[in-house]
Every structure is written in structure tokens, then in C-alpha cells.
Amino acid sequence: MYVANEWIDYEVIDTGDGEKLERWGDIILRRPDPQIIWPKGSDKKLWNDVHGHYHRSSSGGGEWEMKKSIPDRWTISFKDLQFYLKPTNFKHTGLFPEQAANWSWMMDKIKNANRPIKVLNLFAYTGGATVAAASAGASVVHVDAAKGMVQWAKENLTLSGIGDRPVRFITDDVFKFVQREERRGNKYDAIIMDPPSYGRGPNGETWKLEQSLYPFVESCLSILSDQPLFLLINSYTTGLSPSVLNNILSMTMKKKYGGSISAGELGLPITKSGFNLPCGILGRWEE
Numbered sequence: 001m002y003v004a005n006e007w008i009d010y011e012v013i014d015t016g017d018g019e020k021l022e023r024w025g026d027i028i029l030r031r032p033d034p035q036i037i038w039p040k041g042s043d044k045k046l047w048n049d050v051h052g053h054y055h056r057s058s059s060g061g062g063e064w065e066m067k068k069s070i071p072d073r074w075t076i077s078f079k080d081l082q083f084y085l086k087p088t089n090f091k092h093t094g095l096f097p098e099q100a101a102n103w104s105w106m107m108d109k110i111k112n113a114n115r116p117i118k119v120l121n122l123f124a125y126t127g128g129a130t131v132a133a134a135s136a137g138a139s140v141v142h143v144d145a146a147k148g149m150v151q152w153a154k155e156n157l158t159l160s161g162i163g164d165r166p167v168r169f170i171t172d173d174v175f176k177f178v179q180r181e182e183r184r185g186n187k188y189d190a191i192i193m194d195p196p197s198y199g200r201g202p203n204g205e206t207w208k209l210e211q212s213l214y215p216f217v218e219s220c221l222s223i224l225s226d227q228p229l230f231l232l233i234n235s236y237t238t239g240l241s242p243s244v245l246n247n248i249l250s251m252t253m254k255k256k257y258g259g260s261i262s263a264g265e266l267g268l269p270i271t272k273s274g275f276n277l278p279c280g281i282l283g284r285w286e287e
Contacts, residue, residue, distance in 0.1 A: 001267040003276050004100035009076035014047070014272040016040030021047055024085055024093060025076045031091050032056045034238075035278055043272075054091045062091060075159060078103065081131050082159045084152065094126045094152060098266040098279035102232060103132035106192070109230055109286065110136035113189075117229055120181075120188040122174045122195075127153025129192045129232075130167060131160050138190070139166035145199070147171045175212070178219055187225040190232075193217075197237040209237050217252050228257060229287055234266070236280040245283025253285035261285050 011023040015036045022029050030053040040047065051070050056062040064087050073086035078100050085093045110117050110133060117138040121130045126149055130142045134157060144150050150171045157163050170177065174193075195216070197209050217233070224231075231253055233245050242263035249261045263283040267276040 001265045001276055001278070002101040002105075002282060003267045003269060004098045005269050006104060007078060007097060007100060009078065010097045012268045012270045012277055014041065014043070015270050015275075015277060019047075020277065021050070025074055027051045027070055027074060027085075029087070029093070030054065032062070033277070041272065052087055054087070056091070061089070063089075080160070081128075081135060082161075083126070083128065083131070083156050084159060095128060096125075096279070098268050099128050099234070101266060102192075102234070102282065103128060105284070106190070106230065106232065107132050107136040110138045110190075113229055117189045118187070118225075119190045119192065120223070122178070122191065122193040123199075124153060124192075125149050125194060127156050129194075131156050131162070133190075133192070134162050134165040134167050135160060141168045141170065141188070143170045143172055143174055143177050145171065145173055175216060175219075178216070178223060182219070182222045186223060188223055189225050189227070190229045191220055191224065192232045192234075193220075194234040209235070209240075214248055214251075217248055221252060221256055224257075227287065228253075231285045233283040234280060235282075240281060242281045242283065245281060249283050249285045257285075257287065259285055259287045 009025050013021040013023055016038055017040045018032055018036050020031055020033045028050045030050045051068040053065045054062055055065060073084050075082050075084055083095050085095055087093060119133045119138045119140045121140060121142045124130055124142045124144045127142055130140050130153055133140050142153055150169050154169055157167060195209055246261055246263040254261055265281055266279045268279055270277050
């Protein structure tokens, strides 16, 4: 497991009965997590003393119950990176803290490459990986179909004090963008992707991971440079094994470029139990 254990501003305090108790800076939130199938401990006061509690509805979705006042948005830091947070209607806060394990890895890869690195971040959300790559010295193209997420990513870049770095923000269907980049002859040294299980582009394009991931990764080979640095796939699709990502990368990246592959779970340390909380999977190819 790749554990994001370098956080100071974020912490999984406790887990149990399908929920996690988290500290985001000074804000304590209680959110559902379907992988937490073990019981809570006996410290009920700990679980009740929260700023916000997200209740999942039996009919789908859910809503926040705010028990204490919090800002409309606030910030937390990871190393020299800073991010805006706010509770969203879908239980999220705008940041997936387990991805810090990937941020540290890619920052080291970029800094130690000893050459200019051009990164393409696809399904890029609020730009955690974009900010990390740009802070390490890469030029970045950030692509997401949601205009609001792209704007949030721009604000995170500026918040981190690197708003002047060479980053292009693009609101577009990711698959079509890659096809256009191939026609244009544009090349990248590294590609990051965080594809959803299911999604729609701005013009109604449909993405289903089981059908689309392999051909999408295959299409990305055409926009990689002759000496690519890395390709990273993240996934939160329920039931998808890290071995699937290992196999896809073996049949595409390793077949064409050699290099090495690693795959596994992403995780976060749980303070109270000492266990690690599984939080999705990754597959990494590197030169």
C-alpha cells in the first residue's frame, strides 16, 4: 500500500460503522466510507464533537448537517502546496488527501529528471497533481470537463504562490482533447489520469471505465514523447484490482517503452487504531 503519511494539516482520526472522522486543518468532519465495515470504538464524544456530518440518503446522495459554524472555504497545506477546501453536495471537500503519496512521488521524479518535463493532467479535478507537478518545475496542461473544477484548480495554483508557472487550464472532454493533441503533434513527457467510473463530457460524451480505460491509455501512447518520464493511473472504481492497472500498463507502456510498473492500493493512516484506510488504487509506469 502507498500510504500518504506526510500530512500535518490532515488526519484520519478514527473510523468505524461505515464512517470516517477527519481533521482538515482545524475543521473536524464526519463522512461516510463504504469500505469501513468494522465497528466504531467506545468514544462516542469524539464522534459527536464535529463541525460537519454528512448523512447519506437511502435514495441516493445526501446532505451535510453543520453542527458548528465553518468558513465558506478554508485552506490546508501539504509541504509547500496549499489548497482550498469546502464541503460539496457530494460529501467531498475538493481534495483527496491520499493522493499526496502520488504528489511526493511525481515531484521527486520531475525534480530528478534533469531535463524540462511537460505534464498532461487528465480528469484533473481541483488540480492537486497539477499544483504538485508545477511546483516541481514542470510545465502542465490541466484538462477537466467541469468548468467549476478547473476554476478551483486555478485558485489552488495561485494560493500556492505559483500562479505564474507555465500551466494551461482547459475545460474539455478528455478523450477528444487527447485525439486533437495527436492530430496537432503535441507531445508530453508525463501523463496523469484519474478517470471516473462513469461520466459525461460537456457535450454529453459518455465515459464508462470498463469499456473506455484500455483504449484510452492506448491512445495516450501517441502523444507521449520519445523519452517519457512516467504515466500514472488512479482509480476509485469499486471492485477494480491494482492488477488490472498493472496489466493495462504492461500491454501498453511497458510493451512500447520498457521501463518498470508498480501498482497497489492508496491509503491513509488512522490515528486511533494505527491501521491504514484503503482509498482507491494506482498504477505507475516509469522510465
